[in-house]
Amino acid sequence: xxxxxxxxxxxxxxxxxxxxxxxxxxxxxxxxxxxxxxxxxxxxxxxxxxxxxxxxxxxxxxxxxxxxxxxxxxxxxxxxxxxxxxxxxxxxxxxxxxxxxxxxxxxxxxxxxxxxxxxxxxxxxxxxxxxxxxxxxxxxxxxxxxxxxxxxxxxxxxxxxxxxxxxxxxxxxxxxxxxxxxxxxxxxxxxxxxxxxxxxxxxxxxxxxxxxxxxxxxxxxxxxxxxxxxxxxxxxxxxxxxxxxxxxxxxxxxxxxxxxxxxxxxxxxxxxxxxxxxxxxxxxxxxxxxxxxxxxxxxxxxxxxxxxxxxxxxxxxxxxxxxxxxxxxxxxxxxxxxxxxxxxxxxxxxxxxxxxxxxxxxxxxxxxxxxxxxxxxxxxxxxxxxxxxxxxxxxxxxxxxxxxxxxxxxxxxxxxxxxxxxxxxxxxxxxxxxxxxxxxxxxxxxxxxxxxxxxxxxxx
Numbered sequence: 001x002x003x004x005x006x007x008x009x010x011x012x013x014x015x016x017x018x019x020x021x022x023x024x025x026x027x028x029x030x031x032x033x034x035x036x037x038x039x040x041x042x043x044x045x046x047x048x049x050x051x052x053x054x055x056x057x058x059x060x061x062x063x064x065x066x067x068x069x070x071x072x073x074x075x076x077x078x079x080x081x082x083x084x085x086x087x088x089x090x091x092x093x094x095x096x097x098x099x100x101x102x103x104x105x106x107x108x109x110x111x112x113x114x115x116x117x118x119x120x121x122x123x124x125x126x127x128x129x130x131x132x133x134x135x136x137x138x139x140x141x142x143x144x145x146x147x148x149x150x151x152x153x154x155x156x157x158x159x160x161x162x163x164x165x166x167x168x169x170x171x172x173x174x175x176x177x178x179x180x181x182x183x184x185x186x187x188x189x190x191x192x193x194x195x196x197x198x199x200x201x202x203x204x205x206x207x208x209x210x211x212x213x214x215x216x217x218x219x220x221x222x223x224x225x226x227x228x229x230x231x232x233x234x235x236x237x238x239x240x241x242x243x244x245x246x247x248x249x250x251x252x253x254x255x256x257x258x259x260x261x262x263x264x265x266x267x268x269x270x271x272x273x274x275x276x277x278x279x280x281x282x283x284x285x286x287x288x289x290x291x292x293x294x295x296x297x298x299x300x301x302x303x304x305x306x307x308x309x310x311x312x313x314x315x316x317x318x319x320x321x322x323x324x325x326x327x328x329x330x331x332x333x334x335x336x337x338x339x340x341x342x343x344x345x346x347x348x349x350x351x352x353x354x355x356x357x358x359x360x361x362x363x364x365x366x367x368x369x370x371x372x373x374x375x376x377x378x379x380x381x382x383x384x385x386x387x388x389x390x391x392x393x394x395x396x397x398x399x400x401x402x403x404x405x406x407x408x409x410x411x412x413x414x415x416x417x418x419x420x421x422x423x424x425x426x427x428x429x430x431x432x433x434x435x436x437x438x439x440x441x442x443x444x445x446x447x448x449x450x451x452x453x454x455x456x457x458x459x460x
Contacts, residue, residue: 025301042099043076056084062284077284078286090103093350131150162241186222205232212231289302290314294356306346
């Protein structure tokens with residue numbers, strides 16, 4: 001049934017230890033109901049959701065507590081029934097890292113009473129709006145609103161359902177495909193129908209034989225000719241959106257474009273299951289599977305976790321901390337973000353929590369001067385020149401950053417791993433992106449009076 005088997009011909013990339021064995025020994029665990037839920041209104045890319053509840057309101061499971069803002073955006077829902085105790089700002093992990101966000105805080109009442117869902121609509125436009133109101137976003141970590149991706153600007157040639165999960169430590173997608181393969185396949189075909197595309201490829205990395213076997217069996221059961229299964233090489237970051245498009249189709253996504261602009265749509269397997277639940281059960285996005293792992297976790301495992309659950313309560317559910325934890329990371333070890341504390345909530349972007357010991361992270365901050373070896377360029381998936389970008393970032397050369405393609409950096413961390421001088425290149429590039437965006441915004445404001453004068457002169 002595996003239709004495509006690819007040997008490595010990706011640009012760049014590196015082989016890194018998977019570190020997934022500890023968290024894949026046990027099935028997905030469920031049942032955690034935390035003492036409070038902290039629901040961020042900014043846990044997706046795009047405009048934050050806008051609250052529609054007030055302190056003191058009682059809410060039901062699945063009830064909208066914040067409606068989508070201007071597109072792209074997605075709604076936020078109560079993960080269980082309870083009472084709104086506060087609307088206040090907290091630090092949260094979103095698609096752009098750790099950032100402050102207004103949050104709706106709910107005290108669960110233990111009843112888990114839920115709203116009565118409306119039936120799934122027939123018209124495509126209404127279905128996309130229901131997905132938007134259902135709060136669905138990309139669950140691979142990018143958290144881009146799903147309704148926007150399922151309404152691409154050009155006809156979709158191929159839907160790619162991403163089960164590669166190439167980053168170390170993260171195993172939530174692997175366990176999901178093993179345990180709920182029929183839901184993955186059903187959700188993939190729902191997306192195929194919405195996109196009216198002739199081809200859907202479920203891509204799984206070669207080091208996940210049990211997931212491949214489970215998806216094979218589920219795909220064989222539905223026997224849909226549009227559905228294909230691809231086995232991709234075990235190399236990081238083979239699961240990157242642009243990398244998968246190039247690997248599976250041979251087409252390279254042009255600079256400054258999204259895959260959807262050239263006819264390809266990529267969705268995570270977790271998003272496919274979330275869509276299946278929304279259509280079948282009327283359930284919006286209320287939970288996600290989180291890998292809780294690292295040398296500092298007593299019982300590493302995957303947990304289906306209510307959105308808004310404080311990390312501290314999730315860790316306690318997994319046996320608590322061992323001694324020697326020196327860093328808490330949200331996400332994987334390559335693209336994740338250091339978290340300031342474990343009071344932060346689980347959000348839609350929270351695919352993994354790592355309690356790392358000194359054996360798992362770099363604790364020596366010493367960096368040496370760049371020796372111009374070029375190793376970073378040889379492993380860069382988007383074929384950039386990290387050493388030149390480093391110079392431009394240091395000198396605040398904004399024109400140079402544009403020319404060198406800073407915005408094409410996917411922040412994968414390959415250059416950090418390979419650098420013999422131990423330079424933290426990825427963090428430099430993250431900072432440079434923020435600085436460049438601020439500079440470009442200020443430049444646009446400065447040019448606005450001149451553009452108005454030119455427009456006025458033209459109208460005369």
